[in-house]
Amino acid sequence: MPNFIFEIIRAGDDPQVIDELSLPDFAAAWCNVEMLAFKLRKTETEAFIRVKDSKGRIVAFAGICTALISYEKCNRRNCPLKPASDGEP
Numbered sequence: 001m002p003n004f005i006f007e008i009i010r011a012g013d014d015p016q017v018i019d020e021l022s023l024p025d026f027a028a029a030w031c032n033v034e035m036l037a038f039k040l041r042k043t044e045t046e047a048f049i050r051v052k053d054s055k056g057r058i059v060a061f062a063g064i065c066t067a068l069i070s071y072e073k074c075n076r077r078n079c080p081l082k083p084a085s086d087g088e089p
Contacts (some may be wrong), residue, residue, distance in 0.1 A: 002053060004029040006036060009048040026059060034074070035087055037067030 001022040002033050007015040018036065033049050040047065043062050051060035062070075 003056075004032070004059070005052040006032060007038070007050045007052070008036075008044065009050055010044070011046065015050060018071075030060060033062060033067050036070040037062075037064045038071055041062055041068055 001024055003020060003022050005017060006019045006021070007017050009015050012033060019032070019034065021029075023032070029051055033051060036049055041064060046064070048059060048063050049067060053059050
């Protein structure tokens with residue numbers, strides 16, 4: 001499984017590594033981006049989430065607000081972030 005490094009980028013600060021995970025694919029990594037955004041939504045609305053692969057290449061870069069919109073619009077029936085009953089948070 002590929003490794004993904006998750007960082008928070010704040011204006012004027014060095015990137016902060018939040019997590020490094022082995023995940024099956026990019027879709028799983030994006031799900032983690034949405035989860036981080038959901039956790040940070042009340043305090044970090046102007047921050048960004050950057051995801052790098054094991055070679056240091058940026059594979060995702062999204063603002064917290066953009067990731068939250070993605071989470072809200074997600075209509076996957078098997079979304080692990082939403083209750084299974086109706087697909088809504």
